[in-house]
Amino acid sequence: MAVAQPTLIQTLGLDDSHLVELEGNLLTAKTATAFCAMQAAALQDGIDLQLVSAYRSFDRQKYIWEDKYKRYTAEGLSPKDAIERILQYSTIPGTSRHHWGTDIDVTDNNAPKQKRVLVSEKFHNNGPFAPLRKWMEKNASKFGFYLVYTSDASRTGFSYEPWHYSYLPEAQHYQKQYDSRTAFAYFKSVGIYGSAHIDVDFWEEYYTLFFKGINVELTTSNL
Numbered sequence: 065m066a067v068a069q070p071t072l073i074q075t076l077g078l079d080d081s082h083l084v085e086l087e088g089n090l091l092t093a094k095t096a097t098a099f100c101a102m103q104a105a106a107l108q109d110g111i112d113l114q115l116v117s118a119y120r121s122f123d124r125q126k127y128i129w130e131d132k133y134k135r136y137t138a139e140g141l142s143p144k145d146a147i148e149r150i151l152q153y154s155t156i157p158g159t160s161r162h163h164w165g166t167d168i169d170v171t172d173n174n175a176p177k178q179k180r181v182l183v184s185e186k187f188h189n190n191g192p193f194a195p196l197r198k199w200m201e202k203n204a205s206k207f208g209f210y211l212v213y214t215s216d217a218s219r220t221g222f223s224y225e226p227w228h229y230s231y232l233p234e235a236q237h238y239q240k241q242y243d244s245r246t247a248f249a250y251f252k253s254v255g256i257y258g259s260a261h262i263d264v265d266f267w268e269e270y271y272t273l274f275f276k277g278i279n280v281e282l283t284t285s286n287l
């Protein structure tokens with residue numbers, strides 16, 4: 065069956081008209097359906113799976129980026145160092161998988177309340193989200209969801225994120241048709257704090273190390 069290819073506008077998170085709302089978050093319809101099925105199954109096993117974040121617009125990512133950039137440079141970091149620090153966990157606007165409506169950050173509402181949820185240590189050992197991680201590792205792929213930023217030491221790019229899952233059946237289309245040069249041209253045209261320090265060489269290296277630095281089960285060569 066032919067699947068409609070997402071437009072670049074959709075890829076860059078400039079258009080959310082194809083998305084549906086679920087518990088205050090936006091997702092593609094198929095991602096939402098698959099998530100609800102996974103949520104129901106998790107609940108059977110005592111995990112109250114909840115969305116922390118799903119779709120994020122270009123403007124929202126721009127806000128996150130600029131907020132961190134302002135903070136880090138105010139702390140005395142050089143523009144290059146500030147950008148490097150942002151890139152531990154946050155993407156350059158226009159390159160986030162959260163722009164697609166196929167990627168989610170999840171938590172477990174049955175765990176004791178936490179001030180900060182998305183902390184990798186909390187998903188291990190006796191951490192509050194260790195049961196969630198174990199359940200997801202065992203079951204998420206049955207529903208089409210795969211961890212993106214794994215703890216695999218050979219993976220490049222963003223730090224390990226045990227909470228970030230991607231709905232592969234739809235994310236693969238966004239991933240395959242992603243056009244790095246067009247995204248770069250758009251990024252430069254918008255005018256974002258720090259963008260003067262990001263040239264095409266930096267962008268291409270970022271694209272290779274970060275955008276492509278994902279779980280091997282999600283890489284296009286395996287699709």
Ligand SMILES: [Zn+2]
Pocket residue numbers: 117162168169227228
């Ligand atoms: Zn995420």
